[in-house]
Amino acid sequence: MSAGASPAARLSHLSRYPSLIEVNARPWLSRLSLKAGKPLTLAEVDEATLDAFSHQGFDWVWLLGVWQIGLASRTLSRRNPAWRREFQSALPDLSEEDICGSCFAIGAYEVDEALGGKAALADFRARLAARGIRLMLDFVPNHTALDHRWVKERPDFYIEGSEEALAVAPQNYCRVETHQGARIFAHGRDPNFPGWPDTLQLNYANPALQVAQMAELASIAEQCDGLRCDMSMLLLPEVFQRSWNVTPPPFWPKALAGVRQAHPRFTFLAEAYWNLEWELQQQGFDYCYDKRLYDRLRTADGTAIRAHLAAGLDYQDRLARFLENHDEPRAAATFPWPRHQAAAIITFLAPGFRFFHQGQLDGARIHLPVHLCRGAPERPYPEILRFYERLMTVLSERAVLRDGRWSLIPPEPAWAGNPTWQDFIAYAWHAADGGHCLAIVNYSDHQAQCRLRLPFAAQAGNRFRLTDVMGGEVYDRDGSGMLDPGLYIDLGPWRYNLFAMEPVSP
Structure with missing residues (x-):
């Protein structure tokens, strides 16, 4: 369904492959407030800003960090020297007020008054819904802030440590006061890393x-x-x-x-x-992060990327594909141009939940820590901006890319002894009405060639026009030849085509 469809139709229609934009609420409102010349709440975000989400074709806005941050956790963020150095690197003119504390150290699931409170969030959600866009928020199940009310009222809700544990691993435990006296609690933790010192670990047993x-x-x-x-x-x-x-x-x-x-x-x-x-999909989650695709794109291993994309659609359709988020470094700083383009075509033309990050479409390079409520201004990078504008338009306007049937096309050698076919990632998108698309990427730093046997019905004996909807290339090809020996592809380093495939009248 296109971005131009009515809001009611867009809300009632669940695209098979929706798109989401992650927006960090506090820095985003800070930037909008600076532009407006006054502090803004979520209820005062201007209509043009919300219209932009719709025009870009987003089905979801994930508003990161709307909940109240624990004051004790905020104080720790301001006093941690290592974190302070990280904050200063991202925001050279850092002030105390810029450090609001981690939005994952939640003191209460109440909308922060600085954002306008619960009523402002409800207004924001309603205005998104009027544009056919859904609102996503955060749930942080593993831990709470240091001063969540449960710490005093329900100490049994937390993982308790001992004097010995505190002495041996002070980075993972701390002493706290409860209504039942002093206790030693564990910090929230990923078992592979030290504890998060601004949090306390909940006990799901x-x-x-x-x-x-x-x-x-x-x-x-x-x-x-x-x-x-x-x-x-x-x-x-x-x-x-x-x-x-x-x-x-x-x-x-x-x-x-x-x-x-x-x-x-x-x-x-x-x-x-x-x-x-x-496992999490089986436990009821609609979508899960796909970190493995991201990692394989960073290592530029075409064979590993194809192997990952060969999984069944019952799994792939429920993966969230991304090139950056608040935890990962900025895509523009990680993937050199034009490799960035190639990685984006592979990521966002794959099946699944398309996950974009605030600033990504402009080419932002500064990774902002989640403890900050203000970011450094960055000018958009024109080439990156133009690329994503075109990509978002194509994803929005071509129904086959949102609701069609996807398949991986195995590349084959263009001629004997040429190993560069292994560098290609290629997809077919099938539409019931015959409006097919091909995504083809040479994910390598050298010229490469391959053959692709296109998996479309009714090819034999017909001619087809291949129009690159991300560029200007147009080719007429014989359908039988695209079945055997297959469509011949010759692309430069990190180059790609996104072809719309239409029959040509005799």
Whole structure:
């Protein structure tokens, strides 16, 4: 469905392959406020800014970091010397007020008053819905801020340590005051890294904690259309046991089902790593991060990329494909141009949930820590801006790329002894009405050639026009020849074609 469809039609139509933009709420509002010359809340975001999301074809806006940040966690962010150096690097004119604390150190699931509170969020959501766009927010299940009310009221909700644990691993434990006296609690942690010192680890082996978290989810779900669930795999029983030596009952299946009972169309996106994406999909998540594709694009391994993309669509359709997010470095700083273009074509023309990040479409290069509520200004990079403008237009306007049937095309040698066929990634997009598309990328730093046997019905005996909708190339080709020996492709380093394929009248 095109971006020009009516809002009601767009909201009622769930594209098979939707697009999302991640927007960090506090820095974004800070920039808009500077432009407006006054502080703005979510209710005061101008209509043109919201129109831009619609015109770019986004189905979702993920508003990162709307919840209240714990004051104790904010204080720690301001006093941590290592973090301070990172903040200063991203924002040279840093001030104390710029450090709002990590938006993953949540003190309460209440919309921060600086953003306008709950009413402003509701207004923002309604104005997105009027444009056919859904709102996604955060759920951070693994931990809380240092001064969440549960710390004093329900110390049994947390993983408790010992004096010995604190002495041996002070980076992973801290002493806190509760209504039941001083306790030693664990910091929230990925088991492969030191604890996050501005957080405390929740104990999912306590059934009462699971009940409380399901109540939090039910409350949050009233305010949005979907949730991105932070570090979702940490709650899996086997992962939790490995981290904390206790095995909780599964949380996600009953928690997600409970929300969907009240909101059948609700969407859950899991931040997921360690090859646990399939497991989380089976537990009820609609989509999971696809970090493996991202990592393989960074290493430029065409064979590994094709192997990953050969998985079944029951799995791939539910992967969130990205080139950057708030955790990863900026794509423009990671993928040199024109390799950036090639990586984007592979990523966003693959099946799945298309996941873009605020600033990516302009070529932003500064990675902003999530502890900051202001970012350094950056000028858009014209070449990157033009590329993404064209890509978003194509994704929005061509229904086959949003609702069509996708398949991977295995490349074959162009001639014996030429190994460069291995550098190609190629896709076919099939439409019921015959409006097919081809995405072809030479993902290497050298000239490469291959043959592609196109998997479209009714090719034999007909002629077809291939029009590159991202460029200006137009070719007429014989359908039988594209079946055997296959369409001949010769592309320079990191070059690509995105062909619309239409029959040519005799």
